[in-house]
Amino acid sequence: MAFQRFSGSARYIADPDLLSSVNAAVALQRPLVVKGEPGTGKTLLAHAVSEALGIPLISWHVKSTSKAVEGLYTYDVVQRLNDSRFGDGDISDIRRYIKMGPMGKAFASERQVVLLLDEIDKADLEFPNDLLRELDEMKFFIPELDETVAAKHRPVMIITSNAEKELPDAFLRRCVFHYIGFPDRARMGEIVKVHHPDLDQVLLAKAMERFYSLRKIDGLRKKPSTSEFLDWLTVLVRAGVKSEDIEKKLPFLGVLLKQEKDLETLDLRRRRGH
């Protein structure tokens, strides 16, 4: 079977494990579930895949109130009611009031797309189960139209999860699963290179040292992640902080630790002489 291989993109460094998971998902036509700490680049992955394969991206940002059916289509009955009263347009054509959701659009698309289901764990517990049939058969039925929408091309589905909630087993069994571990120093070096190609290596080494030691502290509510590290480096460079200052004090700590409680924890440790 011919399929396009994904090998990362100019702005996105993926490790070989992740690449092979993406390629497995594409080749096997299964949704890819990407899980990991916030800031490990899960959402960016979908953008990178869409860019690398040269196909459009359709995003569905899941919220706590999202319902599975909204991703397929919505029937705007209020608009229709309004039109019936104020006479705008032809209300006998129900099709005008059926709007495709992100998943519906991806199915109906004339060409293959990347469909991103972002933060699926934000939604209700049963949300993933409500999509099982659509994932299996890649089609859904619209009772209002008495019509079935079947995918012309199976979209490349990328589903991200922050692990706030466990996903149901039946759902996971249909997917390719990948957990993005936190990058080690070598990979972090590569990632930084993409974003800050001309960074002073001494500064980077010092910053990295502080960053990884911060992550080791127990009891932090939110460990600083890759994206926060990149932001921190930007700030350090812009402010012209010298590398020896990074060692002595932690300048712009607020960029790394965003919870007041975490700053307190750190402060407490310092006073105790850690």
Next chain:
Amino acid sequence: MPTDPGQLFLPLLYNLRAQGLRVGTGEWLTFLEGMSVGLAKDLDGIYRLGRAVLVHTEANYDAYDIAFHATFAGVDLKQQLKHALTSWLTDPKAWEEGRAAGEHGFESLEELLKAFNETLREQKERHEGGNRWVGTGGTSPYGNGGRANQGIRVGGKGGGRSAVQVAGDRRWANYRTDVRLDVRDFKVALRTLRKLLREGHEVLDLDGTIDQTGKNGGDIDLVFKKDRANRVRLVLLMDAGGSMAPHAQLVSRLFTAASELKHFKSFEHYYFHNCVYGQLFRNYETWDRRPTQEVLRELTPEHRVIYVGDASMAPWELFQDSGGFGEQGPAGIDWLKQLKAACPHSIWLNPDPQTYWRHPTVSAIGQIFPMFPLTLDGLRSASKKLRAA
């Protein structure tokens, strides 16, 4: 296809299942499908493909590593066989069509499989290695890029560490949290606790509007109604005493489930030591606490209180008039009775097996609160009881 090449990898399947990974037939077939479309070109590829398709949570990555290592570590193949296998992995189609077989001295794919299985059998007899792919040991003159000491890499590019070595590192061991798997189950059981009442925000009542508009002769008449909201307020009171230590993980699972479920009108949790006395703790470490009296006053009929504890203590800890932590006050049992009176919809979950429940303090507490075992079934029946309230 004449013979299913999938049987080559059956030892991996059995090792995975031995590690407690419930790999189903469907996933296994997906894995083999991945092989046959050429997703895995070498052992590294097999490692990655298998993990992506057969494992569904990072908590099981470690179990996968162990199983993979057990299957493939020390695999030492005759050169000819190694070549043939590599070429099968690289181009399975050619084998199916019978093109590649001859090049490697095997008449057909079947013969390759036979040779393979023979190696497997031979090695099994020689070693007691159990379910290894081909067995450990054996000194082979054939190496691969200087990693010959283990003789594990079937083909593949140089550079980096091989899959088996990586698997052997067990770098996912920290992610093993056998507990987390069940948080979801607890949540599903707790979710049944609800009392839906129309008291939320005003929302458009579509059916009502259409009815009303029809009656109005087409003039739109908007009808609103209150959205449904869950009225149930949950309070979780947990025993953090010494005898509860073995159950700490189980209790934290329940706590995680209850606190992550943004389903109740309110959720509060407190800790106590052995029994409830004058103080309830939000956090033992920071000494964050509230007088029990205050918590008592806040309880309403909408509250549901779940107590978690083994309920077994020295009798004086329950029946004597002193409040614990050196304070004077009512006996523990009186505090419990007061709490029960303030909020009748309460149950007790006990992590100890039911055979221990004949202990005098356990049965005394069991007379105040309906007691259920802290298991999934227990929680389900407890929820049912609370729902009926």
